[in-house]
Each structure stands twice: as C-alpha cells, then as structure tokens.
Amino acid sequence: MTLHLYDTAARSLREFTPVREGHASVYLCGATPQSVPHIGHVRSGVAFDILRRWLLANGYDVAFVRNVTDIDDKILTKAAENGRPWWEWAATHEREFTRAYDALGVLPPSTEPRATGHVTQMIDYMERLIERGFAYPAEGSVYFDVAAWSAAPEGDYGHLSGHRLDEVDQGESADLRGKRDTRDFALWKAAKPGEPAWPTPWGDGRPGWHLECSAMATWYLGHTFDIHGGGLDLQFPHHENEAAQSHAAGDGFARFWLHNGWVTMAGEKMSKSLGNVLSVPNILTAVRPVELRYYLGSAHYRSMLEYSPEALQEAAAAYRRIERFIQRVVLEKLDGSATRLGIAELSDDNWDKSAFISAMDRDLNVPEALAAIHGAVSSGNSALDKGYDAVAIATAEAVRAMAAVLGVDPLDPQWTSTAGAEDAAMTALDLLVRAExxxxxxxxxxxxxATADAIRDRLVAAGIEVADTADGQKWSLANRKD
Structure with missing residues (x-):
C-alpha cells in the first residue's frame, strides 16, 4: 500500500503522488506569537512533524516550511496592552514557541520565514491579482474581489470550506477603507497612526493575514507544491482565502490540504477566550516532554483531543510501557549498553511492522500504529521472559524504528541527554534504571x-546496586558511588 492522505478540498483519501518524484514539499501555518504557547498550539506542530518523519522514513527529500506571522492585529493589541514595542513582543513569544517545539522533539523546519521579511513578494502578488482583475486598491488598502473571482470560469471560492458565497463573513473590522463588498478581504491594510507600515505602490501599510502565507509558500516551495497544513480553525477564512488569491494569481498552490483537530476541554476548543489555557511550560511540570509529545500525537491528527489530567497521565503510562521494554532489553541482554541496540529497517517483514506501516499509510492512523507498537512490546516482553534473546533484541529494534517515526524513540538523544550530565552514556543509563x-x-x-525482587535481581545482575533509603530508592554502579 502507498501513502494516502485525507485532502480537505476533495473530502476524501487520495494517494500521495508528489509534484516532483522523490521530493515532498510541505507548508505549515505556524505561530502567531502573541503569547506563551499552550498545548493546543503545539498539537499542530507535533501532528505535522509525524507526517514529515513518515515521509522521511519512506525516502522522500522533504522541504518543510513553517512560517511565523509576526505582524497581526492581536500582536499589536497585546503589545500595546503591555506597553511593549510590537516587534519585541512578537520576537519574545516566537522564542517561546521555538522552545516548546524543541522541548517536544519537533524537527526544525527547513526554513521558518517571517511575514515582515516578505513584503516584496506580497507586492508582486498584489500586482498580479490587480492585473488579472481579481483585486483592487482603495484609499491605501488593497482588497481581493471575491465576487469577481467567483464569477470567473475557473473561480472556485468556497471549494475548500464549503461556504456558499451568500454565507461569507470574513470577520474583518468594519473600518477597512474603500472595501466594495463585505465579502472581500484585505490583501493590504492602509497605515493607521502609531502602527508599523511598509511602502507599496498603493500607499504605506501592513500586510493582510492571508496574503502573507501565499507569498511565503510559493516563494520557497514554488507555484505548485504538495501539502498545505494547519489547524481545523484555519480552514475558513484563512485557507479558503489563501487558495482563492493563489489560484486567482495563476498558481496551482497546494495539491493536498491537511487539517488537524483541536485540543478541547469539556468539548470546547482550547483558547484564551475560554480561560482554559494550559501552557506548555506548565504541563511539563506534570509529565516529561516525551510523555507530552506522546499524548499530543496519540490521537488521529484529524480528531479532537479531549484534555484531562487523567488522560495525560494515562498517555504517560502507556509511553513508559514502551520505554520499560527497551530498558529491559538493554539491561538484561546488552550489558546496559544502549548504544548496542540498533534501529530496524521499516519493511513488511513481520506482522508488527507490517501493521504499523499499513496504519501510517492510511492517513497517518497513529492510534492503530501505536497498537502495533504495543503489540510488539507485549511480544518482546514475552520473549524476554522465555529467554528468547535474539527475538527480544530484534523486537526492540523494531519498536525503536516504529517509535522513531512518531518521535518517541526512548533511546533518541532528544530524550536521553540532560544538560550537565557527566556523559551521554550515564544519562541514558540513569533513565533506564529509574524506570526499572x-x-x-x-x-x-x-x-x-516476587516481581519487585525479580527487578532488583535483574539490576544486580547488570551491575546496578540498589539501596532502599528513607528518601526512596537509590542506585549506583557496582564499585562506583555517584
């Protein structure tokens, strides 16, 4: 089976065939850095990181672009409320997003363009749209003409979101000067006193939200690229307007549109307005970063993920079952040397990997992929109990390969290295022993x-001394006290 992805525009699964053989181009709508990120923000980052890792595992050269919307009404409002320059406010919170992505093991993007660095490309886009009759300047602003595009033979406004033309509400403020039709949306906003502005042929101002992404996506990935991703809440108006202006300018734009579901609480989308925000730094006081990543990636990316402390802890416990199996193999069969445990090739050579591959190829079905991993863990633990060393080691290598695609390989240096550790080997060993x-x-x-004594015996056999103290269990290497 080949990779099939659910295309929002087609409303169906479609076989993934890239624009260019062996190369996958992906654009993800990234942060609008107005505040510290919460887990709802970073779920998108984790979901599309899994897509990227699966493409890489299948041999694709992946160009992955994740933008930063560093100029926006919300940023200006927040900065003003806090008495800070808008650019400082955006930069400060952009760093917070980067820290959150890094903490959760999200691979760095191929490039991370900022909107304010691409005004030249936006001007070019507006010139093309005006020349083709699908945009108009008015009193220093520039607007996209929704009705004109809808009336064009190739016009497809509403194809992505399903909105009918008479239902369109752009949600833009009513004071945008010179707009002919309330359904039109701003490509460029005329300068207002005290706001940042850039020069254009139509007057000073700042970019509209939707224009930014079309300009950046096509500048880095070409006029037609493979996949555009983002949260479900961006489907309208943002992605609908991106698609409309890009097609109207003559670009093929994205061939697949993928949207991830929200993190919800009590059935409602997590948001600042609901007062139910859970920041990434806060959550990381309750679980380790790898456990939070496991949780955020454990549901199908298109489904809603209902947050509760209990669900988070259940996910953490599920991850630890994988971790403990890997640690058992390392401690019992490889003399405690994590570096001796390799990562298997992902191919259909056993049931577990075959089930995992099939699940991932069906629109990144992570719940079924995790079921395959946990099935392998159970088989591997059974092999260890029966003394089938070769089977146990091979299974652990397969589990590492599958977990790596989801970004949760327990032996990945992302999760085993700690600042200030004596060396990487001792850090990994510490994590292994602590789990035991x-x-x-x-x-x-x-x-x-009986089980407690068996665990202690295993540790002793591996050269680990365990002491029960008033402060809990302490361990040390035989003949060495740390």
Missing amino acids: LEARADARANKDF
Missing part, C-alpha cells in the same frame, strides 16, 4: 514482592 526502579516501587506498593 519505578516498576519495582509499583510492584511493592501492590504487594507483588
């Missing part, structure tokens, strides 16, 4: 002393 000790503590709490 946690399992031992659970067994003792459940009065399963």
